Amino acid sequence: MAQQNEILDTCLMAGRIMIESGSEMYRVEDTMQRIAHNAGAKTSSIFSTPTGLFMALPDADAVQIQPVTTRTINLEKVDRVNALSRQFAEKKITLAQLHQRLLVLDHDVPFFPLWLQIVAAAVVSCTLMIIYGGVWADFIPSALVGAVGYAVFYFIRERLAVSFLSEFMAAFTIGLLAWALVHWHLGQSLDMIIIGAVMPLVPGVAITNAVRDMLAGHLLSGLARGMEALFSVSAIGIGIALIFRFFS
Amino acid sequence: MWQQILLQAVFSYLATVAFGICTNVPHRALNACGLTGVAGWLVYWGLVQFKLGHMLPNLVGAFVIAMVSLFFARRNKIPVIIFNIPALVPLVPGGLAYRAVRAFVLGNYTQGIGFMVQVMMIAGAIAVGFMLAQLVSAPGQLLKSKT
Numbered sequence: 001m002a003q004q005n006e007i008l009d010t011c012l013m014a015g016r017i018m019i020e021s022g023s024e025m026y027r028v029e030d031t032m033q034r035i036a037h038n039a040g041a042k043t044s045s046i047f048s049t050p051t052g053l054f055m056a057l058p059d060a061d062a063v064q065i066q067p068v069t070t071r072t073i074n075l076e077k078v079d080r081v082n083a084l085s086r087q088f089a090e091k092k093i094t095l096a097q098l099h100q101r102l103l104v105l106d107h108d109v110p111f112f113p114l115w116l117q118i119v120a121a122a123v124v125s126c127t128l129m130i131i132y133g134g135v136w137a138d139f140i141p142s143a144l145v146g147a148v149g150y151a152v153f154y155f156i157r158e159r160l161a162v163s164f165l166s167e168f169m170a171a172f173t174i175g176l177l178a179w180a181l182v183h184w185h186l187g188q189s190l191d192m193i194i195i196g197a198v199m200p201l202v203p204g205v206a207i208t209n210a211v212r213d214m215l216a217g218h219l220l221s222g223l224a225r226g227m228e229a230l231f232s233v234s235a236i237g238i239g240i241a242l243i244f245r246f247f248s
Numbered sequence: 249m250w251q252q253i254l255l256q257a258v259f260s261y262l263a264t265v266a267f268g269i270c271t272n273v274p275h276r277a278l279n280a281c282g283l284t285g286v287a288g289w290l291v292y293w294g295l296v297q298f299k300l301g302h303m304l305p306n307l308v309g310a311f312v313i314a315m316v317s318l319f320f321a322r323r324n325k326i327p328v329i330i331f332n333i334p335a336l337v338p339l340v341p342g343g344l345a346y347r348a349v350r351a352f353v354l355g356n357y358t359q360g361i362g363f364m365v366q367v368m369m370i371a372g373a374i375a376v377g378f379m380l381a382q383l384v385s386a387p388g389q390l391l392k393s394k395t
Contacts, residue, residue, distance in 0.1 A: 022271075022329075022333070023327070023329065024329055027327060027329070073271040073272075073333065074271065074272045075268075075271050075272055075273045075274065075329070075330045075333065075334075076272045076273065076274050077272075078327055078329065078330065079274045079277075079326055079327060079330055082326070082327045083325075086325070109272075111272050112269050112272060116269060117269060117270055119266075120265075120266035120267070120269035120270050121266070121270060123262050123263065123266035124263050124266045124267050124270065124337070127259040127260070127262045127263040127266070128259075128263050128337075128338060130255075130259055131255075131256055131259045131260060131263070131289070131293070131338065132343065150270070194346075195343045195346065195347075198342070198343070198346055199337070199342060199343065200267070200270055202342030202343065202345060202346055203342065203345075204336075204337065204340025204341055204342025204343075204345065205333050205336055205337065205340055205342075207340065207341065207342075207345060207367065207371050208336060208340050208341075208371045208374050208375065209333075210371075211368075211371040211372055211374070211375040212374075212375045212378060214375075215375050215376075215379060233342075233345045233346060233349055234349050236346055236349070237345075237346055237348070237349025237350045237352070237353055238349065238353055240346070240350060241349070241350050241353035241354055244350070244353075244354060245353075245354070
């Protein structure tokens with residue numbers, strides 16, 4: 001019985017970490033099933049949604065539930081869970097070690113330093129602005145606006161636990177700053193600067209993944225992720241539209 | 249012309265790698281991510297130059313990204329999404345989605361609906377591109393008889 005519980009705990013933790021880090025649904029279920037199988041459970045039933053996981057083993061008489069409350073993209077975590085699951089399959093680590101390492105992984109996975117992320121956001125903004133057909137005069141303004149927008153987004157997301165507020169405030173800052181730059185003739189096209197600067201924030205990948213989930217048969221996951229993406233793009237659109245209402 | 253292509257390649261590489269940094273891609277995968285992004289974007293951009301609209305180039309671009317990322321994923325034993333999430337960034341309709349919402353908020357409902365439909369269609373085209381890649385990458389499964 002204790003063994004059964006440990007299998008369930010380990011699988012559910014692996015699944016939760018993967019969903020929180022933005023993995024595809026089929027990979028989450030696949031990884032959980034593999035861990036259970038390699039731990040000796042012949043069959044297992046898993047029901048996964050982006051907001052919670054259910055898992056049952058045939059011999060245990062209870063179903064375990066694991067809620068998932070946050071969803072971001074952290075690809076390093078997906079890679080590490082995947083690597084641990086492989087090691088477990090090759091019998092390099094035991095179930096207890098796997099459990100222990102997942103616990104550690106959940107808390108400290110190295111992230112790129114903040115300054116590098118902000119520089120990266122600036123690079124995303126200005127390069128995409130140019131390849132979407134922007135003009136060179138807007139290169140530096142969009143990098144600047146993108147960096148400030150990402151910094152605002154990052155700080156609000158770290159400090160406050162209000163969903164979508166960080167996107168809204170970042171978009172508002174981006175709009176205000178872009179408008180000011182164009183107003184003082186430091187930038188040319190307000191629209192292109194804003195499109196470049198919101199690129200690190202907009203959930204384009206989430207929208208596409210939602211459609212992919214749906215096509216793969218995960219209707220519930222597709223709907224939930226699509227809805228989340230719709231809300232965050234709305235927060236961004238409203239934040240910027242406020243600027244358009246007041247200043248132009 | 250060559251200058252244009254070089255510019256597109258370099259900038260899509262930079263954009264993909266930089267987005268990879270924002271989403272915490274493992275260090276050892278960053279360069280491969282960038283190359284995947286370049287392949288997808290160059291195919292998309294090239295087809296757009298031939299006036300093929302936006303759906304087909306998106307589909308083919310996504311297909312190329314899926315194939316290249318499958319290649320890197322198998323070579324490095326890293327999950328495939330680590331390559332295709334950052335590489336998709338130049339293609340995904342994030343900018344269009346933002347324009348749609350802005351049009352709605354400013355009261356241009358017809359324009360907004362137009363943008364929204366385009367967003368759905370592009371997202372669909374990208375998803376279909378990925379599905380086609382799955383077909384090609386596992387031809388054995390198609391031919392195998394179900395017993």
